[in-house]
Amino acid sequence: MQSYSLIAPAKINLSLEIIGDRPDGFHELVMILQSVELADIVEIQASDTQEIYIHCDHREVPCDRTNLAYRAAELMCQTFPEVYANYGGVVIKIKKNIPVAAGLAGGSGNAAAVLVGINLIWNLGLTRPELHDLAAKLGSDIPFCVSGGTAIATGRGEKLDSIEDLADIWIILAKYDNISVSTPWAYQTYRQQYGDSYIKDPTQINSRTAAIHSSPLVKAIAHKDSTEIGKLIYNDLEKVVFPEYPQVAELKSAFSTQDVLGTMMSGSGPTVFALCDSENSAIAVKQAVKTLINDPHLKFWVTKLSNNGIQIGDS
Numbered sequence: 001m002q003s004y005s006l007i008a009p010a011k012i013n014l015s016l017e018i019i020g021d022r023p024d025g026f027h028e029l030v031m032i033l034q035s036v037e038l039a040d041i042v043e044i045q046a047s048d049t050q051e052i053y054i055h056c057d058h059r060e061v062p063c064d065r066t067n068l069a070y071r072a073a074e075l076m077c078q079t080f081p082e083v084y085a086n087y088g089g090v091v092i093k094i095k096k097n098i099p100v101a102a103g104l105a106g107g108s109g110n111a112a113a114v115l116v117g118i119n120l121i122w123n124l125g126l127t128r129p130e131l132h133d134l135a136a137k138l139g140s141d142i143p144f145c146v147s148g149g150t151a152i153a154t155g156r157g158e159k160l161d162s163i164e165d166l167a168d169i170w171i172i173l174a175k176y177d178n179i180s181v182s183t184p185w186a187y188q189t190y191r192q193q194y195g196d197s198y199i200k201d202p203t204q205i206n207s208r209t210a211a212i213h214s215s216p217l218v219k220a221i222a223h224k225d226s227t228e229i230g231k232l233i234y235n236d237l238e239k240v241v242f243p244e245y246p247q248v249a250e251l252k253s254a255f256s257t258q259d260v261l262g263t264m265m266s267g268s269g270p271t272v273f274a275l276c277d278s279e280n281s282a283i284a285v286k287q288a289v290k291t292l293i294n295d296p297h298l299k300f301w302v303t304k305l306s307n308n309g310i311q312i313g314d315s
């Protein structure tokens, strides 16, 4: 049987606004999500047993059921029991390039790749919307990871509307390898501190959600106005992560002293990104911030925004 090597890109939030609570305990979000070229490689092939095996080259990535990629394979086995009985289990090999626990959806992208990969090796013929529905059962940002590009994400983050692509912008990602932020902690803390200002009326939530389509950032993206995009990027979770992790706030301050289009924390952090209009500029900014902060734990990646979700690579 065929095996597939899939490219699973990282994701950043160009904007993340928390607007209210949901009956399911999650938050109502209004976000603009963006793929970047930095990507993990996920190889998937049939195993000779009924088991699911995960192998990963990164010591912090678990290879058991706590790995979202494992749960993605398990979901496919449960959803298509006859096909699973016929084809057997899968062996999943993950080559990590995206930093772990970074607010870059690395684990979500791996799970998205497993859904796409099993759809291929089992010849299921699932459509994009069907893959999205399965992805949403596993995590809020996994549907986006399947399709990638630039998209408005609302609801829990699983309702997607693709917008204009934005590939020609360079990006520096920076993360301390000794700092990680728990996403549930970030959202819970936000609720404790800002819950009083949440929108409660469902009609108001709907109109707030609809308004993103005509927001200045979406207009700037449509016009490919990178200067305006850089000014308009936004993340509510900085309000809770920065006081708790001052180094992350200082990292953003260091980027903002440089010649960048804009700088922001991604997702629940702790990765901070900066947008630049050329590769040379991104490399120069990276070097300057590295010298300014001078901490061996601070790691950098220079990459580009991408139009792609999960792609088939070279086997």
Ligand code: C5P
Pocket: 025, 026, 027, 028, 029, 138, 139, 140, 141, 155, 156, 157, 183, 184, 185, 187, 188
């Ligand atoms: O869906 P996902 O597993 O990525 O969410 C991780 C955590 O982030 C959730 O357990 C929840 O605490 C928080 N979250 C939230 N509202 C969302 C998405 C995530 O509160 N819309």
